[in-house]
Amino acid sequence: MTTTMTHDCLLYTRHGAEGVAEITFNRPALMNALDLDMAAAFAEAATMAANDPQVRVLVVTGRGTSFMSGGDIHAFHRLLSAPAGERRDYFCRLMDFTHQAVTALRRMEKPVIAGIHGTAAGPGIGITLACDLVVASDKAVFQMAYGPLGTTPDAGATHSLPRLVGARRAAELSLLDRRLTALEALELGLVNRICPAPMLAEETRCVARKLAGGAAAASGRTKRLLYLSLEHNFQQQLAAERETFLAAIDSAEFAEGITAFVERRRPYFGNT
Known part of the structure; x- marks a missing residue:
């Protein structure tokens, strides 16, 4: 629509x-x-x-x-x-x-x-x-x-x-x-x-x-990390990367991406 x-x-x-x-x-x-x-x-x-x-x-x-x-x-x-x-x-x-x-x-x-x-x-x-x-x-x-x-x-x-x-x-x-x-x-x-x-x-x-068509939440978090890097020192950025990675592991996007890799197919994220 x-x-x-x-x-x-x-x-x-x-x-x-x-x-x-x-x-x-x-x-x-x-x-x-x-x-x-x-x-x-x-x-x-x-x-x-x-x-x-x-x-x-x-x-x-x-x-x-x-x-x-x-x-x-x-x-x-x-x-x-x-x-x-x-x-x-x-x-x-x-x-x-x-x-x-x-x-x-x-x-x-x-x-x-x-x-x-x-x-x-x-x-x-x-x-x-x-x-x-x-x-x-x-x-x-x-x-x-x-x-x-x-x-x-x-x-x-x-x-x-x-x-x-x-x-x-x-x-x-x-x-x-x-x-x-x-x-x-x-x-x-x-x-x-x-x-x-x-x-x-x-x-x-x-x-x-x-x-x-990609992993929307992951793209959004990656964008935020890139801009945070302009304000953070190295240790602060590592902490931010850890936080966002751990936030992703319970997501439907993560499950689909990992499963698609193992099954040797393209991931379908849709509205995950």
Whole structure:
């Protein structure tokens, strides 16, 4: 069964039989530029996916020619003439909703895949980095795009970027506003795989279906361990690994995986 939540600026679709949900940014005429309404809808959809036990994998993508071209600069420009309090309230809410969404992506114990086409810039970079796997079109481009606007990065980019590419390269991308092609992003480790633009949607869904057919609880715990490793020392990480492994041994997933190995067949996890 397919269920859909529709906003003017965002679509949320859950394919029940597959266990895959999709968040699609839906402002194609504006290259999916992020405004307050989209940020609020994004936070709602990400939280919904995180809390839905039927969702085993989440895909984040965009309609039109871009994933997300950045913030809605025209909306920001209109706010320049607004009272300072009103302007501050708008941006506080914009960032709070955006940060709620990327926190949900990072913390949900299920894989999140970004399907990137066209431009990923500004908050689009932070959102991309908050996902666990990234499939990019060969036409995709990546750019921080904050410095020329006289502002600083958000959506968690300054946390994720140095950890992925190192401090020097993160400084180059942020301070010099270097624009990356899909191939350059792949070489730096920002992207997992590249495919021809017409194949992006199917390639992304293929990865999602593969993950959804796997051991969902184990994937979620593995994701949590990987991110905990950024905060833990070695002994703390060993303790976390011990805890999660022991949590798995009484699960239906563990029983199916071990039995399938012994019986020399592929495991079927279904909704275990």
